[in-house]
Amino acid sequence: MLLEVKGITKRFRAEQVLQDLHFSLEAHHTLSILGQSGSGKTTMLKILAGLESADAGEVWLNGERLTDHKAGQRGVVYLYQEDLLFPHLDVVGNIGFGLSLRKVPRQELSDRVHDMIRRLELVGQEHKMPHQLSGGQRQRVSFGRAIITNPRLLLLDEPFGSLDTGTRQRMQQLFQQLAAEFRITSLFVTHDLKEALLMGDQLGLMQQGHLKVYPSKEAFMQDPETGVQSEQAFWTSMGAGSE
């Protein structure tokens, strides 16, 4: 197992946000976590990234205890719902940001950034500033900026939440393609049922601070709490009504 989460608990004053979370994730797999707003998804991701501290519990990554490591030392990149491109940097500057922090030699940095730009189909946009890009292009840059650093774990917090339907579908495909190409291990958090099913190798459901990870896609679909069955029933009734 690459990622192992053992007994993570978090409380904000009187509110219990996370309750004894236990789960694991294999390398190069994506765990999709479905959950409504306020279910504790973001807090869990921030704890894994080292941006919040847990009241109890441990996080292990590739046999290494991460709990005491600071955010910058974990090799875990956290992507927000917003693309958060640095407004003072152009596309090249944004994608190369993580590499420049690691003092990668200039020529190597340039080669890797331009290779990533090509893979993201952003050729010709290299020197555009974030405000000159479309929503989809911005999200591509955001992915590129994270992936180029070869993160051990990528955390995605509803990354397509602000995109229109068409762009969202293209970005889902792009992420799957990149995840396979770069052998990425990731946690993908969403409140969209279809997106959770599409993106995950493993599936989980988060409700009021509890996380339930399912052994298979079938088990996820058969659980009435995930909403898959009611969704199926809705579309079946729509189909019957139109006949």
Place this chain on the structure above:
Amino acid sequence: MKAKFSQLILLLLAVSILFPFGYLVLMSLASDWTFPDLLPGYLGLRNWREVLGSEVGLLWSFAQSVLISLAVAASATALGFGLSRTLAFHPQRRLWTMLTYFPYVLSPVVLAACLSFFFLKFGLFGKMSGVILAQFMITFPYATIFFLSFWSNRTKGFEELALTLGAKPWQALTRVLLPLAKSMLLVCFFQTFLISWFEYGLTAVIGVGKVQTLPVKVFLFIKEANFYYGALSCCLLIFPPVVLLYLNKRFVFNKLI
């Protein structure tokens, strides 16, 4: 007709704004100008030459004012930026923000009188360091309040993202936060410089006549009824802010709009 009227109004406004500055320059170049003479008895650079070559101390006052204002502006801007971050995300933000307004409840002279015991005790009375500290106490809360609007969940998001991408906290500061706040930092630096530059009451009390910044000198000349030197020192007083305003407009304001 309407256009001509607008132009006339504009011209009147321009004259009313520029006249005091032109008159100050004229006064600084004049001497022996008594009523009812229409023109001064002498018009030239004599006053300026005397000031530059004599012991009236205007040049030293100018240099001292520049030093004090630079020190006050730099320290207030840097520390205000840092403190505002802590304040913005503090659970008791409202209480702490309210307390930052405290120095403005009192007028600077009254504040100086209240603080004078401590300044005397620490040997800061009549010293440049004392004046810098006193002016810092006025500008620091201003800078802190000024930067509060910079910090938001989005700013925090940028910082956290930089950290997870491998930045150390100081790298997140220098590579992300400072570039994001660049325009605000420049504006704050200019504002606090100007507050310090024109400060009189606090400086007069804490400086006890030993630290003679330009505003103190201007009042001294006016009290002595030396209008020509007064006008000259006013020219020196106005020159740096005009340069700053120009730089502000050229490098900051044009980028903000």
